[in-house]
Amino acid sequence: MTSSNYTGVSHTVFHLLGIPGLENKHMWISIPFFISYVSALLGNSLLIFIILTKSSLHEPMYLFLCMLAGADIVLSTCTVPQALAIFWFHAGKISLDCCITQLFFIHSTFISESGILLVMAFDRYIAICYPLRYTTILTHVLIGKIGVAIFLRSYGIMSPIIFLLKRLTFCKSDILPNTACKHIVLAHVSCDDIRVNIWYGFFVLMSTVILDVVLICVSYVLILCAVFHIPSQHARHKALNTCGSHICVIILFYGPGIFTTLIQRFGRHISSHIHVLVADICILAPPMLNPIIYGIKTKQIRDQVVHLLFTEHK
Numbered sequence: 001m002t003s004s005n006y007t008g009v010s011h012t013v014f015h016l017l018g019i020p021g022l023e024n025k026h027m028w029i030s031i032p033f034f035i036s037y038v039s040a041l042l043g044n045s046l047l048i049f050i051i052l053t054k055s056s057l058h059e060p061m062y063l064f065l066c067m068l069a070g071a072d073i074v075l076s077t078c079t080v081p082q083a084l085a086i087f088w089f090h091a092g093k094i095s096l097d098c099c100i101t102q103l104f105f106i107h108s109t110f111i112s113e114s115g116i117l118l119v120m121a122f123d124r125y126i127a128i129c130y131p132l133r134y135t136t137i138l139t140h141v142l143i144g145k146i147g148v149a150i151f152l153r154s155y156g157i158m159s160p161i162i163f164l165l166k167r168l169t170f171c172k173s174d175i176l177p178n179t180a181c182k183h184i185v186l187a188h189v190s191c192d193d194i195r196v197n198i199w200y201g202f203f204v205l206m207s208t209v210i211l212d213v214v215l216i217c218v219s220y221v222l223i224l225c226a227v228f229h230i231p232s233q234h235a236r237h238k239a240l241n242t243c244g245s246h247i248c249v250i251i252l253f254y255g256p257g258i259f260t261t262l263i264q265r266f267g268r269h270i271s272s273h274i275h276v277l278v279a280d281i282c283i284l285a286p287p288m289l290n291p292i293i294y295g296i297k298t299k300q301i302r303d304q305v306v307h308l309l310f311t312e313h314k
Contacts, residue, residue, distance in 0.1 A: 011174040011189075014099055016092035018083065019280075020177040021273040030087035033280075036288040037080040043291030044069035050304045057300060060123050060138035065294060067147055068116045068249075072287035075109045078102060079283050083179040099181035100165050104158055106283075107183060111154035111208045113286070117253060118212040119146050120246050121219040128239050129226045157204055164200060168192045178276055213254060220247075245297040249290055256282040 018026055047069045051057045082102065085091040094102070127134050161183055168190035178185050183201055187194045223243065230236045260278045263270055295301055 009171055010169040011171065012096045014094055014096065014170075014174050014176050014181075014186075014189075016082070016086055016094060016179065016181070017175060017177045018086040018092065018179050019273045019276050021271060026087040030084055033080055033083055033087065033284065036284045037076055037084070040072055040076045040080075040287035040291075043295075044072045044287060046305065046308075047291045047294065047301070050301065050308065054304055057304070058140075059135070060143055061120070061127070062301075063140075063143050064116060064120045064123055067150070068113065068120070068290065071109055071113045071116060072290055074105065075113065075283060076287045078105045078109060079180045079280075083280070086179060094181065096170070099176075099186060100162055103181040103183050103186065104162060106180060107161070107204075108154045108158045110283075111157065111204075112150055113253060114209045114212045115150040115153060117246075117250055118215055118219075119150070121216045121250075124243050124246060125219045125223050127242065128223050153208070157208060160200060161197075161204075164197050168194070168197075177272055179280055182279075209254075209257070216250060245294050248293045248297070249286070252289055252293070253286050256285060 017023070019029060022029065048066050051062045051066045051069075079102075082094075123138060126137055130137065165183070165186060168187065169192050170186075170189050171191045172189045174189070176185055176189065183197070187197045220243070223239075227236050227239045230239065256278065260275075260282055263275060263278060295305055
């Protein structure tokens, strides 16, 4: 499978290994993957249904949450079914075009989620600092434009990756030690110079996810400054409580990603299956837990879920 003398013949079909070194445990590993995927589909679909069908939830915060739930479904569907096919049926064969398509949607959707979390921080800033103008500033038209902007940014900035990968000759190996196609994983089996790919990937990371994190931090600094100027302790507590769910989701989304980056940079002695598992957690955990977090901490959504699931309709 591996071309040791680099003949220049470019592979057009690759084999995803799943989690390298743990092939004999794939059936057991598939259980949390399957549970997380089903949970993500059911939880996020329920969240979208409730928000879209209840006019009382057609507020900016819930509409942004609806966008996040949709992105969670796409992110899970781009990755988990492929991983389960590998675990259950050893169906790891994937063509180059399908591989590039998969990594394009994985990375684009991840950037979209980061953008949505940023506008949700902006939403909380407006709600706390300008409560009387909240709905007049964040109109449905503006929310729609923001959604389009997030989509264009994420898919636009990832489009050059397609051409950067298509130009490469993949003659090192047709083995990809992962559960899904990733940009750098695919680039590393090329026998061409991939410095352009590496630097562009760094540019994408800095201009999207890292920039979003910085702006989210700025938003919360401004929110805290505004909150601590509120004279009433009860009002301060209520204002901070409205940010609780969002802060939990931010930690859940960026935390594993930061940890993955650190172990990739400084943990070269760590087994490859640890790298793959941690990267998979970044994709598995947020879509599964986001609906639970908002369902528990947001009273309006919690009440609607209870009414929908447990109230008898006469």
